Amino acid sequence: MAPFSVLCVCMGNICRSPMAERLLVADALALGGEADELYVHGAGTGGWHAGEPMDAQAARQVLARGGTVDGFKARRLLGEHVDGSDLVLTATVEQVEFVAALRPDAAARTFVFGEFGRLIRDVRLPEGLTDVYERGVALVEAADRARAGAAALASDELDDPWGRADAYFSRVADEIHATTLPLARALFAAR
Secondary structure, rough: OEEEEEEEEEOOOOHHHHHHHHHHHHHHHHOOOOOEEEEEEEEEEOOOOOOOOOOOHHHHHHHHHHOOOOOOOOOOHHHHHHHOEEEEEOHHHHHHHHHHHHHOHHHHHEEEEHHHHHHHHHOOOOOOOOOOHHHHHHHHHHHHHHHOOOOOOOOHOOOOOOOOOHHHHHHHHHHHHHHHHHHHHHOOOOO
């Protein structure tokens, strides 16, 4: 079966989305996940950083939390990235709107980062559902039902830490990790 695919989106793809991408992978691996079960990738709505490495401060946050920054290169968001993703997590509401303009059919699987973390807190997946892909799809469907068309909250957004102090990056990384860890647990809980 195909891996469950998560796309993390921010503006430049050098700070928030790379931290989300790499922290989700680290959380999954720590819970016994296998590389072929989960595909996490990222992109930015703007292309001005395409090909660049992760921001140095973002990289420090990822490394401090057990992730890796090896091989990272920023890229601009394309429709094909959305098409190939089972879940799209964005840093802001504006980026949800960008994804919706690019691919209107992705609305049910696109969430602001904190919104998804908030919605999955109370989701209980059916017993016996052990396949990671099936668990992921069921989780996204349950989160979409729980959202019931309501707009994301302002507190669901991730502040842009670019150009800020390390403490600011650390706070944003903590907010990201508050979603990546429960998501990884939900995907790999049947282990």
